[in-house]
Amino acid sequence: MVSPIFLGQSTSAVTLLPNMANRHGLIAGATGTGKTVTLQGLAESFSQIGVPVFAADIKGDLSGVSQAGKPHPKISERVEVMGLSDFGFTGFPVTCWDVYGKQGHPLRATISDMGPLLLSRLMNLNDTQQGILNLVFRVADDNGWLVLDLKDLRAMLQFIAENAAEFRTLYGNISAASVGAIQRRLLGLEEQGAAQLFGEPMLNLDDLLQTDEQGRGVINLLAADSLMQSPNLYSAFLLWLLSELFEQLPEVGDPEKPKLVLFFDEAHLLFDDTPKVLLNKIEQVVRLIRSKGVGVYFVTQNPTDIPDSVLGQLGNRIQHALRAYTVKDQKALKAAAETFRDNPAFDTRETLTSLGVGEALVSTLDEKGRPQIVQQTLIKPPQSQIGPVTEQQRQTLLRTSLVAGVYDKTLDRESAYEVLAERALKAQEAEQSQPADVPKTTARRRETALEAFAKSTMRAIGSQLGRRIVRGILGSLLGKK
Numbered sequence: 202m203v204s205p206i207f208l209g210q211s212t213s214a215v216t217l218l219p220n221m222a223n224r225h226g227l228i229a230g231a232t233g234t235g236k237t238v239t240l241q242g243l244a245e246s247f248s249q250i251g252v253p254v255f256a257a258d259i260k261g262d263l264s265g266v267s268q269a270g271k272p273h274p275k276i277s278e279r280v281e282v283m284g285l286s287d288f289g290f291t292g293f294p295v296t297c298w299d300v301y302g303k304q305g306h307p308l309r310a311t312i313s314d315m316g317p318l319l320l321s322r323l324m325n326l327n328d329t330q331q332g333i334l335n336l337v338f339r340v341a342d343d344n345g346w347l348v349l350d351l352k353d354l355r356a357m358l359q360f361i362a363e364n365a366a367e368f369r370t371l372y373g374n375i376s377a378a379s380v381g382a383i384q385r386r387l388l389g390l391e392e393q394g395a396a397q398l399f400g401e402p403m404l405n406l407d408d409l410l411q412t413d414e415q416g417r418g419v420i421n422l423l424a425a426d427s428l429m430q431s432p433n434l435y436s437a438f439l440l441w442l443l444s445e446l447f448e449q450l451p452e453v454g455d456p457e458k459p460k461l462v463l464f465f466d467e468a469h470l471l472f473d474d475t476p477k478v479l480l481n482k483i484e485q486v487v488r489l490i491r492s493k494g495v496g497v498y499f500v501t502q503n504p505t506d507i508p509d510s511v512l513g514q515l516g517n518r519i520q521h522a523l524r525a526y527t528v529k530d531q532k533a534l535k536a537a538a539e540t541f542r543d544n545p546a547f548d549t550r551e552t553l554t555s556l557g558v559g560e561a562l563v564s565t566l567d568e569k570g571r572p573q574i575v576q577q578t579l580i581k582p583p584q585s586q587i588g589p590v591t592e593q594q595r596q597t598l599l600r601t602s603l604v605a606g607v608y609d610k611t612l613d614r615e616s617a618y619e620v621l622a623e624r625a626l627k628a629q630e631a632e633q634s635q636p637a638d639v640p641k642t643t644a645r646r647r648e649t650a651l652e653a654f655a656k657s658t659m660r661a662i663g664s665q666l667g668r669r670i671v672r673g674i675l676g677s678l679l680g681k682k
Contacts, residue, residue, distance in 0.1 A: 203457050205218055206219060206246040206247070207246070207581055208578065210284075210579045211579070215563050215565070217565045218565065220455060221517065221566040221570060222252075222462065223456070223459045223495060223496040224491060224496070225487065225491065225496055225516060226497075226515055226516065226519070227507070227518045228501075228521075229501055229504050229518075229519070229537070230561065231521070232502065234522045234561075235521055235560075236521055238559065239519055240498075241262075241265075241266055242580065242582065242583045243462075244256055244266060245266065245584055248293045248419070251412055251417060251418050251458070252418040252458055253410050253411060253412065253421065253460075254462050254463075255409055256423070256464035256466070257435075257467070258423060261589040262587070264422060264589050264594075265585055265588045266295060266586070267292050267586075267598055268586040269290040269291050269586065270290040270585050270586050288584065290584055290585070291584050292586070293417060293420055294412075294419045295419070295420045296411070296603060297595060297598050297599060297602070300398045300428055301424075301428070303424070304595060305422070305423070306602065306607070306609070307397065307609065308398075309400050310399060310445075311349045311350070312350060313347065313348045315399070317331065317338050318331075319441055320437075322436075322475065322476065323390065324386035330379045330382055332379075333358075333375065334383060337357045337361055340361065340368070341357055346616065347616035349400060349614075350396070350400040351391060353618045355618075356617050356618040359621075361375060362375070390434075395431075398434065401611070401613075401614070404445075406446060406449055409461060411603050436471045443486055443490065444486060446461070446490065447489065447493060450494065452493060455491075455492075459494050460495060461495050462495070462496040463497045466500040467501065468499035468500055469502075469507075480508060484508070484514075498515075503523065504536065504537045505533045516565075516572065517564070518540070518541070519561045519580075520537060521556060522553060522554065522555070522556035523553050525554055534553060537553060542575060543574070543575065549562065559580050559582075560577065
């Protein structure tokens with residue numbers, strides 16, 4: 202059995218049971234109360250027991266986990282108070298990732314894998330526009346066309362618009378205004394740098410599940426300081442990652458330790474303005490993904506940032522100090538205090554406002570999965586460097602990474618854009634080859650669209666493997682075998 206993870210010191214040691222770590226968790230507290238350092242210490246502890254970690258590095262501070270820490274009077278004092286005789290400074294294995302490919306290895310998803318539901322949220326589409334996007338994916342699936350990047354999606358939208366009359370009989374009305382609105386939103390996405398997120402090679406989830414030669418779990422850091430300037434892009438990517446893990450990882454029940462732990466910082470962005478249908482699916486994924494051996498830890502300023510349906514699933518909680526300057530803050534403080542199992546030794550609500558930096562109220566699950574009494578805890582200091590690495594150190598991490606060279610070059614294989622461009626070229630050549638005395642009509646173009654769709658549909662029906670593609674639970678569930 203894996204030894205408990207030491208979190209900090211109260212009247213006795215406060216620990217987290219590794220076999221309960223996949224029951225998810227919450228790290229909350231006001232700005233400057235020590236959330237990031239707590240996250241760093243937890244990531245170290247998981248790495249030490251061989252559990253890979255994925256964490257969004259909002260300010261770049263977490264990159265210091267790759268370097269050994271340095272002596273400091275405050276750290277020495279805390280180590281002495283806790284009686285940590287085996288405490289020593291060390292760095293941990295780190296892989297740096299960056300959607301924009303500047304501070305880490307490029308991290309990509311395909312348009313097809315992202316799916317229409319997350320893309321609709323990313324572009325703030327209304328129901329009608331989302332219906333058009335669903336149609337785009339349906340037509341691409343039925344024809345076997347790959348939709349990998351933004352130019353593929355743009356080509357599909359143009360194809361749907363040009364053949365709206367034909368598709369209308371199969372799918373209903375196709376609004377030119379709605380197609381145009383989606384095309385304009387795509388331009389907005391490109392301005393946010395989304396073109397670098399979508400494409401190939403797509404992230405192989407196995408690359409997030411690595412351990413080093415010492416058996417320590419690799420800490421995967423997503424550079425998110427620039428990504429945070431596009432909060433919809435940030436949240437859509439994290440939700441896609443969560444859904445991909447849920448879809449691809451096998452069921453393992455309750456393992457002795459997690460296969461992977463995710464830390465989602467600025468967690469409120471995952472839920473702000475989220476449509477109810479998507480929120481329901483997020484709740485479902487969080488509830489079920491623990492059976493895949495994945496623990497999800499949300500990091501935010503206040504527990505009320507998390508919907509109750511998700512908050513109720515977070516069994517392990519580390520609550521740093523909260524401020525209560527307004528009536529709204531007072532209500533949030535009361536709500537946070539009521540989520541803990543009371544300790545008769547102190548008033549939870551009052552203590553929440555008086556905690557010092559590096560102190561927290563901690564409640565973890567016992568061996569039967571029950572919340573333990575809350576403890577006022579002095580949090581263990583990290584063994585690694587507190588604060589960001591230098592640019593030279595970052596480049597060294599990139600060169601020595603286990604995935605060095607794997608994602609650096611973009612692939613652009615034949616997909617919807619190339620297929621539709623070739624079709625358009627052939628149609629143009631056929632039109633130009635018609636005798637001059639034959640009236641030019643659009644009949645051939647309409648026939649081409651319908652023929653292609655009808656033939657692909659018949660092939661799908663006639664095949665033993667015939668089925669519509671089933672997308673991830675946060676994508677678009679188009680059908681079943």
